[in-house]
Amino acid sequence: MMKIRIDDRLLEATEGSTIMDVAQAAGIDVPHFCYHPAFEPEGSCRMCLVEIEGALKLELACSTRVKDGMNVLTSSPKVMKARKEVLEFLLAEHPLDCPICDKAGECRLQDCYERYGRFDAHFREPKEKRDKMVSIGKKLLLDRERCILCTRCVRFLREVTGTGELGVFERGARTEIGHYEDRRIDNAYSGNLAEICPVGAITDTDFRFKTRVWLLERGASICPHCGRGCNIDIEFRPEPDHQDPGRKIFRVRARENAAVNGHWICDIGRYGHPYWTENRSRFVLMNKVAKTTRLSWDRALIILSEKIKGLGLRGKGGRLGLILNSFLTNEELYLIKRTFKEAVDLGNVWFADPKPQEADRLLLTAERSPNLRGALELGFESRPPDLEEIAKRIEVLLVFGSGLQEAFRNGEVRKALDLVPAKFLFAAHTGPGDDVYDFLLPAALIAEKAGSLTNTLGLIQEFQPVWRPPGEVRPEWEVLADLAREIGYGEAWTDLTSIREAMAREYPFFRKGHE
């Protein structure tokens, strides 16, 4: 440990850390473009120049290691003048196309000019003309006029994905970013490039020209597409619509969490955003002889509880079947376990999850659901549904999610379920096989409810709803709590806290701190 002084604040620093590290940890803003906490410092943008007492010239905060007793000034007149002049050079060749640039509003260059630039233009020469639309990957476009050559993209592809598709070509005024020969960017993490580009040089065709960033609202959530549980921000625009207080999702971005995903998310999570809004089931529906009618939640729950109670106390578990999935939260799985204890004990519980796929060495896990670990910790076995068994024994079947339709051919599911007298589907999305069920109950997605998920590493992550669920959608845990009360199950669950407490009492695993 050593002590250094930054802007008259005495700060502790560890050996080998840089001035930038110490300043950022203390909340002192040193403007920068090329510096990124995930990479080795590059020192190419010259924006983070700071004054060090006793040094002959200004030094870079991002690459200068701290020394004991160092006295650093980050906003002395000398530093401010240098920032202004560095910005003038960076902007000498930067086009003024902010009005049509996707980055406008969250552009580091724009922000820095507002704060530290504000100079009168001295350059009378016309700006260089360069390629403005180079396709460098699946969904990525490079604008070489906007590029300030910070090389964050090059370093990301070398240090994080290890694929190294991009490089710096030519020298001096002709320097440009480009891909090697025909190796365009084609890796599962390419979307991060548009996110780390400090200006609008790399844009994402998925987002390009769709909206302006200042119109977006942002909510923190957890990515549901694999067992990693990457922390994400979902950005959407609340568009008032009397049919649906719905929204349109414009993008999903990585939310930093060093313990889970660092600064990144994969393209499956990033571009999988239609999952949140498309093909949603919104209303409680009843299918009866080729006719679909709407009914209220109360009515549906009464019917459901009557059916369950109708099985009689004895052997009730034997004829009640549950097809779950590991998209359900820890709390929901726990409620199911408690409410349908007999069915669970008799092994009438199956899991219909997406098929495991190949894991990569970065974030993506083999399982493609967010809470398999939680289900296992709660003592569930992840058995795939046995359609024959279900057709033979089950009289009341509760299916959660659309996984059953995805795991089997529609005809197989239909054949088996036709033999089950009462079938209830709790699903967030509609699907082609929905008409086989007697009742369709719209379920919430992770962005629409509160709860917690356990990722592959055993980390329990809590989350809060990002927006109000569409239509009549209700979070499953609320419905399950109502159902437990309706079928006369002893305890009254009213909120997540009491469910969590009970869960932690029963399963020590859930006793550890929540993230």
Place this chain on the structure above:
Amino acid sequence: MEDIDGIARVASAIKGRTLCPMGDAAALSILALVTKFRTEFESRIEECEAGNRS
């Protein structure tokens, strides 16, 4: 005349702030020229302007 100031301004903005020492090498020599030989530049500019006018 204002070009001389412009050159001095750009050169001193480069001096000591670049990643590559080429920046210093270029800026220092130019800066030395326009500060130490400023009168020569000025008289040459005046000569030309006078020449143009006549």
